[in-house]
Amino acid sequence: MTVYAPPVQRLITELSKLPGVGGRTAQRLAFHLLRAGDEEALALADAIKEVKERIGLCEVCFNLADGPRCRICSDERRDVTLICVVEEPSDVISIERTHEFAGRYHVLGGALSPIDGVDPEDLKIAELYERVRSTGVREVVLATNPTTTGEATALHIADGLRELAPSVSVTRLASGLPVGADLEYADELTLGRALAGRRSV
Ligand SMILES: [Zn+2]
Numbered sequence: 001m002t003v004y005a006p007p008v009q010r011l012i013t014e015l016s017k018l019p020g021v022g023g024r025t026a027q028r029l030a031f032h033l034l035r036a037g038d039e040e041a042l043a044l045a046d047a048i049k050e051v052k053e054r055i056g057l058c059e060v061c062f063n064l065a066d067g068p069r070c071r072i073c074s075d076e077r078r079d080v081t082l083i084c085v086v087e088e089p090s091d092v093i094s095i096e097r098t099h100e101f102a103g104r105y106h107v108l109g110g111a112l113s114p115i116d117g118v119d120p121e122d123l124k125i126a127e128l129y130e131r132v133r134s135t136g137v138r139e140v141v142l143a144t145n146p147t148t149t150g151e152a153t154a155l156h157i158a159d160g161l162r163e164l165a166p167s168v169s170v171t172r173l174a175s176g177l178p179v180g181a182d183l184e185y186a187d188e189l190t191l192g193r194a195l196a197g198r199r200s201v
Pocket of ligand 1: 058059060061062063069070071072073074
């Protein structure tokens with residue numbers, strides 16, 4: 001038996017699925033939306049709808065894009081011979097904030113984790129190899145998270161690239177990043193330094 005009218009319960013349930021939002025916060029947010037004017041509450045609903053309708057993945061690097069290609073892949077000034085490999089689109093934002101990187105990106109869509117059923121075919125790894133094979137890439141920077149799964153992913157790709165394209169330089173972010181944490185939690189200075197001091201793997 002639920003104490004709320006079904007539509008209210010539905011809203012609480014949906015909100016509680018958001019990362020970092022527990023049942024209590026979901027309830028607080030739902031009551032905030034119920035109290036808010038139609039305009040404010042529906043602006044949120046509209047923003048969600050628009051982002052789902054208009055934003056997809058870049059056909060080249062799998063970053064978020066509001067057309068076939070993301071802003072970075074459409075920017076002629078960005079070095080096409082330098083590719084930074086990251087797990088998620090949010091990592092692109094973290095690295096862009098450092099202003100230390102002038103190349104392009106490749107977003108894997110996660111990290112290898114056999115326990116969770118994430119295998120190489122589930123990530124955009126084959127697409128990365130194809131990019132390296134078909135364009136004149138000179139360096140691939142592996143900027144996966146400094147976590148167990150991120151490290152395993154970097155090693156897997158480094159091995160693959162050594163076999164596929166021995167002339168391409170493969171580098172990894174320098175240490176100094178908090179081990180076990182995600183890139184998005186690193187401050188700009190630390191991440192910028194880790195990028196500038198990247199080393200061969
Ligand atoms: Zn792109």
